[in-house]
Amino acid sequence: MNWMNSEAFTLFGQHIIWSDMVGNILGLITLALGWRRFVWTWPVQFLSGLVLFGAFYGHLTGSAGKQVVVMVVALYGWWQWQRDRDKGDDGRIAVRFATWSERGAMLAAAAAGTVAVALLFTAYPQLSWDPWPDAYIFVGTIVAMYAQAKGMVEFWFAWLLVDLVGVPLNFANGYAFSGFVYVIYGALVLWGMRDWWLRSRRNAQPALEGAPA
Template identity: 65%
Template sequence: MSFIDPLNSEAFEVFGQHVIWSDMIGNLAGLAALALGWRRSVLTWPVQLLSGLILLAANYSADLSGGMGKQLVVIVVAVWGWRSWRAGRRPGDGEAAAAGTGVRVRFATWRERAVLAAGAAVGTLAVGSLFSAYPDLSWNPWPDAYIFVGTLVAMVAQARGLVEFWFAWILVDLVGVPLNFDSGLPFSGLVYIVYFALVLWGMRAWWLQTRTAQAPATTAPAQGVAA
């Protein structure tokens, strides 16, 4: 018996859908990671790492190569993001982040948005073509490719403290929810609906944080004139 067999055993049945332990535990950990990310806590990364490891087993049980690839991306980027946030700096620019909150958030520049969008489009075409050429890799190549690449884009944006990472997660979830129901992972589908609400909440929190961070810069000159 494989060591992952107990994780992929049935936990319970609801509305005729069989829920396995790995699907349930991994997604609950993912919810916790999302809530920690909203609070900009560095703990979001180790929890995401744990979630990725458990959901890797869940996607293996459902023969979702794209989903497995997505979780491998989650694991790798979680390690990178964890190191970056622990250093208290945004990757790439070396600026100190807000003390104790992991990273200083900001909106991406138009150039960064263009790079992320182009990377998502080219990456989806490349991975989708690979999955189509080798059917054993995925039974649903283009949605799998979209989710795989979209997850990578979202997590890179999160590690850099970009508010746009929340928008990327919304776009991934729009495809991920129906695909999980169709693939026999109903708990993932249900949890992604909860994810959507948390994403909207987190997006608002990060958006407001960017305005708070900009406030000192806008008020400083006026204070200097007054002095």
């Protein structure tokens, strides 16, 4: 499997690695499936995490560790969507906005988790040469995937915030395909955000109509 970490081709002076390219293509497919609320988004996410773990292992320990968490959360998301998919009006997962208490809990978890992981990376420099952005991406990804598993529209906002740091970090560490592909990620995130936003309003409408006067 050494060929997976070998160079596939050069694009705009950047060396494209096979594992980086394959993992991110699977990531794009995952995002598209998530947008359409297909349960298969989670097995593909798991496979993407497995490939990217191989790409990052030994170079970006925090990013490699993130992929382990991605795979664990993908299993949780698969279970959650299997359980909840019949709640939607079309046999797929129903989406909604998070409550203010859920938003506060996710923000608090993201802030506390980032500080804790960054301090761990700082104490053990072999885990990450760039502890704070690595910790931010690590924890932000967990929060985003948790929100996705729960069918929260905020999942898309969380991914955008993670990408703002993830894109330059990938370019800086030689994972150019990851940086290039996030242009497409950005478009899919915006389209997916719009779809989930509108769908959450339609899902909320029957509840409002059925509420007592």
